[in-house]
Amino acid sequence: MLVSAKTGKGIDDLLTHILFQADLMDLKADPHAKPTGVIIEAKQEVGRGPVATVLVREGTLRVGEAVVCGIAHGKIRAMTNDRGERLNKATPATPVEVIGLSVVPRPGDILEVVKDERTARQIAENRQEQQRLLHLAKTHKPTLEDVYRRIREGDVKELNLVVKADVQGSVEAVVGQLQQIPQDEVTVRVIHTGVGNISENDIMLAAASDAVVIGFNVRPDQQAQIAAEREHVDVRTYQIIYELTEDIERAIKGMLEPVYEENILGRAEVRRLFRTPRGMVIAGCYVSEGKIVRNADVRVRRGNDVVFTGKIASLKHLKDDVREMAQGFECGIVIGDFNDVQEGDVLECFETRRVEP
Structure with missing residues (x-):
């Protein structure tokens, strides 16, 4: 059978043949079975969060059900069909967009309905821990601290780098400075x-090339941070070019100074804004991941851009001051020295810890 997706030739015959074979093989899906589906594609959308296109395989998928999908979990908040129409349920062979997952799943992941959100979270966390241990067992990606040790052991001859910057001029300046570093013992190779x-x-x-990622006046976006943690890729960001080159030189010479490691505590979605009589803006938020901690560092993300970095000056649940707020709860957040927060922003709560090389 000759088929062309470009011209459409043979498509009707192919579909007819598939339906005929399905009829001969008595292929049927049970709408009353335990609901499952497969992820066709998934993405992160501003204001909507993780959005997954799911093809229902068995059972009937309903809004409000707790689900787990790979390392993602959540409660289905909304479903839409291919015409953008809202659905309350989806039967077998129906493609739908699902909103409500904690993170963006991978295409091919299986979506399953479970008893409740707590069960879904436990399953997802167990899977994430298993993946982390598997990666640790299989591979150890290089960090700058590893370089000198591996040079002395004789198993490293070059340091691979991925370089990202805010503008092309900065990229060229960084690469130019890296090329001037003495490379008697090890070659610094910029692969991208x-x-x-x-x-x-x-x-x-970087994971595939055993490379370290260098950012100049840029930061990793949310998906990059998750991937870096998952793949154990060392990401370094700088705002002063000589600090960047000094780190590389010290790594090669085995004199790298202690570094500061960033640990993401949690993320919250801004859903409403409130203004006090004094003009202070309170962000009404939903904690979508981890926890939010008062006085911790916070980064305001608008799409893929970071618009402000500061401190959480106030954290409230209803009218009560609280020290921290866990995933799944709503809270009011005041960011110190920043009133330009907008609905749809993501507040990323983090801490910075000093790590000895």
């Missing part, structure tokens, strides 16, 4: 350069 925030693709390239 680019303009803009560090993306998930940059992380995956």
